[in-house]
Amino acid sequence: MPSSRSALPSPAKSKSDDATRAGIQSVEVGFELLESLAQAPGALMLKDLAAAAGMSAAKAHRYLVSFQRLGLVLQDPATTRYDLGPSALRLGLASLSRIDAVKLARERMADLLLQTGNTLAIAVWGNQGPTMVHWNEAPQTAPVRLRLGDVMPILSSATGRCFAAFMPHESRDASRMAAMIKDELATIKKLPAAAPAEMGDLPRTAAQVQTMIEEARDHGMSRVVHSLLPGVAGFCAPVFDAQGHLAMGIVVLGSVMTMDTRWSSPQGQAVRACAQQLSADLGYRGPSSSD
Structure with a gap:
């Protein structure tokens, strides 16, 4: 009968696996939109923002809807361009202050x-x-x-x-x-x-x-x-x-x-x-x- 100790995963392997599983890919993908906005000189149209982030406009739009709800992104109703929102500003200021x-x-x-x-x-x-x-x-x-x-x-x-x-x-x-x-x-x-x-x-x-x-x-x-x-x-x-x-x-x-x-x-x-x-x-x- 194998010992209960041998059945346990090794600590090194467990940490490695946890590091792999811990990430949420959709969050990482969505962050590309925020990063693209941060790097842009100003507000962007949906198609330009999606292209900068390397994704389709339809996919980018789904992320942007959620980001708008969180205040991370704003859309100008007149131009329909997207830009960083107040939540993004608060995060940035908090980081800089520290x-x-x-x-x-x-x-x-x-x-x-x-x-x-x-x-x-x-x-x-x-x-x-x-x-x-x-x-x-x-x-x-x-x-x-x-x-x-x-x-x-x-x-x-x-x-x-x-x-x-x-x-x-x-x-x-x-x-x-x-x-x-x-x-x-x-x-x-x-x-x-x-x-x-x-x-x-x-x-x-x-x-x-x-x-x-x-x-x-x-x-x-x-x-x-x-x-x-x-x-x-x-x-x-x-x-x-x-x-x-x-x-x-x-x-x-x-x-x-x-x-x-x-x-x-x-x-x-x-x-x-x-x-x-x-x-x-x-x-x-x-x-x-x-x-």
Whole structure:
């Protein structure tokens, strides 16, 4: 007689089977309609919405009837177009209110460290300017003596340049940014005319600052080479929130001897990709910053 123990399903198999059986396929299929509406620039006609979700109009209509009852979808009686409803808005706002942007970014640092092999940091705009709030130092890289809470210069750090390039002009902090740039330019202009070639990355005029900003916007991230510290290069990519505000910058720093300093470098591209995904996770739906 077989033992009662041998007749029991194995825990691993039971969990696997439960995971397979737990899903409701119709819910997953219907979600494609909501996802298509979320990705669309505006309200959609039934046929366009169905096509975007990859289903027939008749099938899409059945789901939409239920979604309307739940308030997830609304139909304009004049145009017959469908759009997201108040229940979808409440769900979205509830989700956004529970997101800790810096915490979300910190959770990505371990994987990003493996990709880049270089020191990483997270910076936010503080009372005094761009401020370091998280630091992941990579082994066997050039030591960078920065501390949490340090306020970064605008013109000589990748972090500062990122905030200068991607902070909205209408931001309440824009005047503070402009004052910092003015003060730093005045200091840079006092440097000896025969400054070493390593300082050539520093802008010395307002026109060069504007060129620096436009270059960062073109590449979707900022860059410095030798400017902050001799022999050190860095990239900083912007992370935007659901309102399109600059939430933080993701920074990678390393020795110019071991880190590729080209705009197309693997380290820079990895940081930019991470920042773009974080922006999407925070609800940002702005234009892609790809080259």
